[in-house]
Amino acid sequence: xxxxxxxxxxxxxxxxxxxxxxxxxxxxxxxxxxxxxxxxxxxxxxxxxxxxxxxxxxxxxxxxxxxxxxxxxxxxxxxxxxxxxxxxxxxxxxxxxxxxxxxxxxxxxxxxxxxxxxxxxxxxxxxxxxxxxxxxxxxxxxxxxxxxxxxxxxxxxxxxxxxxxxxxxxxxxxxxxxxxxxxxxxxxxxxxxxxxxxxxxxxxxxxxxxxxxxxxxxxxxxxxxxxxxxxxxxxxxxxxxxxxxxxxxxxxxxxxxxxxxxxxxxxxxxxxxxxxxxxx
Amino acid sequence: xxxxxxxxxxxxxxxxxxxxxxxxxxxxxxxxxxxxxxxxxxxxxxxxxxxxxxxxxxxxxxxxxxxxxxxxxxxxxxxxxxxxxxxxxxxxxxxxxxxxxxxxxxxxxxxxxxxxxxxxxxxxxxxxxxxxxxxxxxxxxxxxxxxxxxxxxxxxx
Numbered sequence: 001x002x003x004x005x006x007x008x009x010x011x012x013x014x015x016x017x018x019x020x021x022x023x024x025x026x027x028x029x030x031x032x033x034x035x036x037x038x039x040x041x042x043x044x045x046x047x048x049x050x051x052x053x054x055x056x057x058x059x060x061x062x063x064x065x066x067x068x069x070x071x072x073x074x075x076x077x078x079x080x081x082x083x084x085x086x087x088x089x090x091x092x093x094x095x096x097x098x099x100x101x102x103x104x105x106x107x108x109x110x111x112x113x114x115x116x117x118x119x120x121x122x123x124x125x126x127x128x129x130x131x132x133x134x135x136x137x138x139x140x141x142x143x144x145x146x147x148x149x150x151x152x153x154x155x156x157x158x159x160x161x162x163x164x165x166x167x168x169x170x171x172x173x174x175x176x177x178x179x180x181x182x183x184x185x186x187x188x189x190x191x192x193x194x195x196x197x198x199x200x201x202x203x204x205x206x207x208x209x210x211x212x213x214x215x216x217x218x219x220x221x222x223x224x225x226x227x228x229x230x231x232x233x234x235x236x237x238x239x240x241x242x243x244x245x246x247x248x249x250x251x252x253x254x255x256x257x258x259x260x261x262x263x264x265x266x267x268x269x270x271x272x273x274x275x276x277x278x279x280x
Numbered sequence: 281x282x283x284x285x286x287x288x289x290x291x292x293x294x295x296x297x298x299x300x301x302x303x304x305x306x307x308x309x310x311x312x313x314x315x316x317x318x319x320x321x322x323x324x325x326x327x328x329x330x331x332x333x334x335x336x337x338x339x340x341x342x343x344x345x346x347x348x349x350x351x352x353x354x355x356x357x358x359x360x361x362x363x364x365x366x367x368x369x370x371x372x373x374x375x376x377x378x379x380x381x382x383x384x385x386x387x388x389x390x391x392x393x394x395x396x397x398x399x400x401x402x403x404x405x406x407x408x409x410x411x412x413x414x415x416x417x418x419x420x421x422x423x424x425x426x427x428x429x430x431x432x433x434x435x436x437x
Contacts, residue, residue, distance in 0.1 A: 191401045191418065192390045202388070203357055209341040210353040239407060248400040248409035 023205040024058035024214075029274075032071055035163045037272040044269040046170060049201055050215070055271050056223075059205070059214040060280060064226065067278040076155060076224035076276035079148070079231050083156030086149055092140030101137065105160055112161040113273050116262045118173040123258045126154050127233070145252040151222045151231040158222070158275030166219050166268040174262065181263025184256065190247025196264075199241075216241070218261070219268040220277025227280060234261050301421030304395045312383030313371035318393070318421035327423070328430025336418040337427065342389065347434060357388055363436035374428045377419075392419040 029037040039055035116125040131142040143150035200216030235252035331337035342357035378393035
């Protein structure tokens with residue numbers, strides 16, 4: 001793989017001199033030869049310790065990157081197609097499909113880029129919105145948080161915002177949730193006592209064992225993970241990262257993860273929505 | 281070496297060493313260092329080398345070690361451990377491996393011989409919680425000694 005140091009003291013000295021060495025690659029992401037993506041931009045003002053934010057795409061190998069530059073190559077698109085089928089399928093006691101009321105999914109452009117957000121006094125993430133909407137508008141049963149139907153629909157709605165800048169609101173009624181998420185981001189959980197910030201803020205660009213650490217951005221979610229060969233939800237990813245610190249994790253769909261999602265999304269503000277991204 | 285130590289620490293350690301390993305909460309750190317063996321016995325450097333790569337040690341997840349270069353994927357979070365025995369004394373190395381936060385307060389390096397004071401500790405890598413009373417340190421006292429005995433073999437070329 002990449003810069004695994006088996007070698008000389010020169011490299012080691014360089015490392016010691018610049019511990020927060022950040023080395024995303026220099027590649028430029030253009031999707032389908034036409035959609036220019038912002039994978040690097042000035043960090044939003046609220047971030048105190050980071051000047052520049054980078055999409056996780058910039059930390060992946062050329063092979064993995066290639067899968068995201070053409071929708072015919074992108075393995076996540078099969079799931080988006082399944083989302084489209086679900087969009088057109090009647091479900092629930094009202095005998096309606098999404099399409100009964102929404103002529104064209106393209107009308108959802110921009111919606112994903114501002115999620116999560118506070119609606120009627122509650123922090124709502126996309127999965128909440130979809131399940132709530134299914135219950136109210138269709139009389140349909142909730143989908144499982146990280147299940148294939150839910151993530152296919154999250155991906156379909158997210159794709160409509162692809163290329164638009166992430167832009168979640170952090171002030172006003174969102175502020176208390178955002179503060180809670182920020183607190184979590186810097187908490188050193190588990191027996192290994194590692195916070196999100198330890199790995200994704202202090203150490204991005206470095207190798208941890210075989211993994212090249214990114215900034216842990218969520219502008220590409222749900223992402224298709226090659227390792228799991230399916231769409232991965234944000235909360236599933238959070239759960240995995242916390243579990244790996246030998247900690248008791250939080251549940252998918254918990255208030256804690258909603259707050260964390262808002263905070264992490266706000267660290268992506270300014271990067272293009274990449275949904276559905278491809279990761280290792 | 282041990283003879284030169286201050287009386288208190290030596291007595292405490294020697295006393296415990298006769299019976300059983302010093303318990304994590306009884307370890308005495310002096311400027312981040314631990315004077316004597318946690319078990320009263322010498323370590324096994326071969327087992328130490330294994331722990332560098334595997335199990336709860338997995339030190340090369342964060343460190344590079346030229347002597348272990350046949351193993352894949354050395355991480356870059358911490359410094360190379362080449363020549364570590366020429367930078368630190370045995371007592372300091374033991375202290376760092378047992379609880380690096382004594383020497384480097386904010387370090388990312390986990391505390392390998394500590395069993396209290398964690399936020400939401402889990403049952404290994406299951407993501408489930410654990411009764412704090414059942415929590416054991418990441419490494420046993422003997423494993424710490426094994427690692428120390430391996431690390432002191434690492435000299436500059």
